[in-house]
Amino acid sequence: MPLAQYFNINPNSDEKFVGLPVGTEQNSVEHFGYKHGLKATQIFKSTTSKDGRIWCLMSVGLACYDGVIIDTFGLNGELKNHVLHTIGVDYKNRLWLGSNLGIEVLDISEKSPRSLCFDEVGRIECLTINGDRALFGGTNGLFEKIGDSPTRLFDDPLLKNEAIKSVIQLSNGVIWAISASKGLIDIPQNSPARQSITLPKTVGQPLNLYLTQNHNILVSGKTGFTLLNAQGFPLFTACTGDVVTALCQISSAIWVGCNGRLLKYELSNSEGTAPELMVSDLYVRCINHDKDDNIWLSTDNAALCRISRLRHVYKTNIVPGVKDGYxxxxxxxxxxxxxxxxxxxxxxxxxxxxxxxxxxxxxxxxxxxxxxxxxxxxxxxxxxxxxxxxxxxxxxxxxxxxxxxxxxxxxxxxxxxxxxxxxxxxxxxxxxxxxxxxxxxxxxxxxxxxxxxxxxxxxxxxxxxxxxxxxxxxxxxxxxxxxxxxxxxxxxxxxxxxxxxxxxxxxxxxxxxxxxxxxxxxxxxxxxxxxxxxxxxxxxxxxxxxxxxxxxxxxxxxxxxxxxxxxxxxxxxxxxxxxxxxxxxxxxxxxxxxSLPPPSFQPTAKCKNVKWYSATPELKDDVYYVPTGDWHLVVSVSTHWYADESECLMRIKLNGYEDDWSVFRQISDIYYTSLPKGFYTLDVQIYSPLAGLGPEKTLVSFHVV
Structure with a gap:
């Protein structure tokens, strides 16, 4: 028997999974916890900003992972409230946070977030953003904020005194929401709210709504979940028998967090087909994926976890009982x-x-x-x-x-x-x-x-x-x-x-x-x-x-x-x-x-922060002008590279001062002190064992005068 057939490897398939029995764990999960800088074991939600950084909500504030280190915010006054429940990113790459006190919008263009506005409307548990329109719900009802206009409360009779648990908005302007007592509600544009969508009984009481990339809607419940089209027609339904805590559709599969398990349902399979158990003993609160197809898991018991895009490339331990292979x-x-x-x-x-x-x-x-x-x-x-x-x-x-x-x-x-x-x-x-x-x-x-x-x-x-x-x-x-x-x-x-x-x-x-x-x-x-x-x-x-x-x-x-x-x-x-x-x-x-990443998939050095000590340079046309003297420059580097980042190295060259590249070293801060008069540009290049050398990038330019 050809081994490709023995291991159920189909050369014509777009995604090849080794033919393991249902219930076999086959994905390597990477954990990001205390040793990486996270200050909590419980992560409520996570999202990816437009620039590629991973943001997550801890029980003690906000955390950001940039491919090099994890920074945390909230305990030192960066946020109006550090008891956070929901998170989102708008098209301007601003971060929206729902907290115990209300909704806050942050400018994240710098290393540390900067508060732009804060509306104290009570506890906010859910959030959805579409263009300039943001909707957020909580214990005091459903709120809307369009652009820079003031926040307004939906005063629809059906929503009055309702605690909103989840909300999404469709491309046609229709709003779907879940309230604590009325269940699933839909609000057509310029029309009163109504209860017109009937869910399959196997779903149980609806808990959360998720908008998929192709504009369908996932609904989680106490005993299952369903995938609906924009008209509310069921496309796929599964009974899990347990509370569904997280859902996310990635390509042709639905990933499900359910009672300490991460499951995967293939949409190509018929309803009732047994799901594939991806990970056990992991209590998942939120599932999302970044532009590189990595899957990020916010969990109750293992902080932030990642299933790499390399799951398409690698299948491990495919011969049961064999711990090593000579x-x-x-x-x-x-x-x-x-x-x-x-x-x-x-x-x-x-x-x-x-x-x-x-x-x-x-x-x-x-x-x-x-x-x-x-x-x-x-x-x-x-x-x-x-x-x-x-x-x-x-x-x-x-x-x-x-x-x-x-x-x-x-x-x-x-x-x-x-x-x-x-x-x-x-x-x-x-x-x-x-x-x-x-x-x-x-x-x-x-x-x-x-x-x-x-x-x-x-x-x-x-x-x-x-x-x-x-x-x-x-x-x-x-x-x-x-x-x-x-x-x-x-x-x-x-x-x-x-x-x-x-x-x-x-x-x-x-x-x-x-x-x-x-x-x-x-x-x-x-x-x-x-x-x-x-x-x-x-x-x-x-x-x-x-x-x-x-x-x-x-x-x-x-x-x-x-x-x-x-x-x-x-x-x-x-x-x-x-x-x-x-x-x-x-x-x-x-x-x-x-399934290996294309040659264009390379790590790129990014300037995370530029800090001057004992000098206050003038920034003009992206060039710092600093006088001679006893000053210190610190440049922090990030990558937003989430493949083999722990193995990556960097090399640097300060043009105008150094003729050759440095030796490769761990990615870390770069220091220069009291340079003579001249024009300097700092180039950085990242090396990845998986992808080789990334492009040469100029992170900072400065003129010592």
């Missing part, structure tokens, strides 16, 4: 996976319990061979036979590392040397001088029928029939540590050796195309199509251009908290032109490269 082998019945646990068979059963398995394969007779830390094992029929250990050869009995079936002959590499299995027993392959080859790390079957042999400390060898010779010259020495080999259809050999990757065209010397700072450039090499070279490293999967070795991107998993570590040449398996299986120290994972 080798993945495709067989007609499914995958063989080896690791510290032993060997997992295609039917899901395990053998070689507790014996570290470095490589495995199935021969032409259906026998399963395993290279393990304890030697060579063979299983004829795993359902009826226990593994048999081969000790007929010193090579077989020693710790084995790799296997290859070349010209119908089994080759076994161990820490002592190389042997092949013949009718008369083990036959050791020796160097022309009669010595053993030494530590065999990996074997590679070349399309021309020869066998390439990677050794540690004894270079690269090629076996053609019975003729063994060493490959050296150019960037390859006779005493290299060689880890992995692959080739393309143009007869170019790619070799991972020491901290290099070299390309060796046929009949030419090897030439270095990649040099890394890591001791081992790649434990595993493979090709994706004919143009991209895949390197499994000690800290993630790296993609290079095969022709030039140019870095494309680095993939370390869906969360930087769980980096992927590769440890053998058999731990990367290409399924097709876009899907890759990765055996790492965190289990067997898959990557869909077609």
């Amino acid at each position: 080798c993945i082998t495709e067989t007609p019945k499914g995958p063989l996976v080896g690791g510290t646990f032993g060997l997992r068979l295609p039917d899901g059963n395990f053998t070689l319990d507790g014996i570290k398995t470095w490589d495995c394969l199935v021969d032409n007779f259906g026998k399963i061979w395993s290279a393990t830390q304890s030697g060579l094992y063979c299983v004829v029929n795993p359902q009826f036979n226990i593994p048999y250990k081969h000790e007929s050869s010193e090579i077989y009995a020693s710790p084995c590392r790799c296997l290859a079936l070349n010209n119908n002959t089994l080759y076994v590499g161990s820490i002592l040397g190389l042997a092949r299995n013949t009718a008369s027993g083990a036959e050791e392959i020796l160097q022309p001088n009669g010595e053993r080859l030494g530590y065999i790390y990996s074997l590679y079957n070349h399309p021309d029928g020869s066998l390439f042999i990677a050794t540690l400390g004894n270079g690269l060898w090629q076996l053609t029939g019975d003729i063994l010779h060493q490959i050296h010259g150019g960037s390859l020495s006779k005493k290299e540590n060689v880890y992995s080999i692959t080739s393309n259809n143009e007869d170019t050999l790619f070799i991972a050796h020491d901290n290099f990757i070299s390309a060796k065209p046929i009949n030419q010397d090897a030439k270095i195309i990649v040099e890394t700072d890591e001791i081992v450039a790649a434990w595993s090499l493979n090709l994706l199509g004919s143009s991209q070279l895949i390197a499994g490293t000690s800290n993630g999967l790296v993609l290079y251009e095969a022709a030039t070795g140019k870095f494309i991107r680095k993939l370390v998993g869906a969360s930087s908290q769980t980096p992927w570590e590769f440890s053998t040449s058999r731990s990367v398996l290409v399924l097709d032109d876009s899907n890759i299986l990765c055996g790492t120290t965190n289990g067997v994972n898959s990557i869909d490269t077609r």
Whole structure:
């Protein structure tokens, strides 16, 4: 069975989820809490401002995340009231806050918010903004504010003395609201309020309204939810059996917070289809997503959480019971996976319990061979036979590392040397001088029928029939540590050796195309199509251009908290032109490269704040004019980059003072002091392992006079 079919990976699907049973958690959730600067475990709501910052309501005020740090406001007098209930952003990028006392509008163009207006109308629990029109509701009814006009109270008889729990406004001006006693109310433009919409009974008492991107309406209730069109006609309904605390439609799926669970309902499925459990033990109050398709969760018990856009790219732990993966082998019945646990068979059963398995394969007779830390094992029929250990050869009995079936002959590499299995027993392959080859790390079957042999400390060898010779010259020495080999259809050999990757065209010397700072450039090499070279490293999967070795991107998993570590040449398996299986120290994972962010998706440095000490410069046409003297300049940097921001680095260059870029360092404040007369511009560039180098950005310009 092809592994893409085994893992239910459909190459024609826009979004590929591994075929796990319902109830299996498969999304890596990143948590932002006290250690990141949030001063509360409970987050009520969150939203994204037009400039990309994430704003959230805590029990003790307002917080803002900019991709670098979290700033908090409210406790030091930035807000009129820090007991906040609802939040929104208007088209002018102003922040609206509903609090215990009323509604406040903030200018957020600077680092710290600045209050523009405050209407003390009592407790405000809900808010909706459409153009210049803002509607907000609470214990004292429903209010409207248009532009700079005064706030007015809706005096409709149906709304009189009603506490408004939720409100939205449609593009045609119609208002929908939920009141504490009357339930769902709709208010046509220039008409009295009415109760004309009947909800499906499975929803229960309505609790909240959510406007989707395509102008439909989600209604949550005490026992379920429904998706309605603008006329109130149900498009999709689900009974959850529990209170629905949060809803959000993202593409063709509805994400649901319900009784400590985050669920996902696919709209393409029929009503009644079981939802997919995304996360458990998470009490979600609010779900929203940013422009980059990250999902942000405001929770009662885990502060602010994120499910990365990389959920489309990564699927983790797709082989149940496998905590690490040293080798993945495709067989007609499914995958063989080896690791510290032993060997997992295609039917899901395990053998070689507790014996570290470095490589495995199935021969032409259906026998399963395993290279393990304890030697060579063979299983004829795993359902009826226990593994048999081969000790007929010193090579077989020693710790084995790799296997290859070349010209119908089994080759076994161990820490002592190389042997092949013949009718008369083990036959050791020796160097022309009669010595053993030494530590065999990996074997590679070349399309021309020869066998390439990677050794540690004894270079690269090629076996053609019975003729063994060493490959050296150019960037390859006779005493290299060689880890992995692959080739393309143009007869170019790619070799991972020491901290290099070299390309060796046929009949030419090897030439270095990649040099890394890591001791081992790649434990595993493979090709994706004919143009991209895949390197499994000690800290993630790296993609290079095969022709030039140019870095494309680095993939370390869906969360930087769980980096992927590769440890053998058999731990990367290409399924097709876009899907890759990765055996790492965190289990067997898959990557869909077609869902990777586009090249334009890059981190960009932004100027968060400019602070001058012991000087009061004049700002004219975006240039600061500051006199010479004993002053200090501090420039704060943000990114609004929410992919692998914890791994990002920056470099800086002060033009007019520095000729070269600085070394890369953690993103942090930039300091300069008492510079001589001259004109200066500060350029900053962000590096992301996922996306590479972002654009060079000038953050501040100043003239010392």
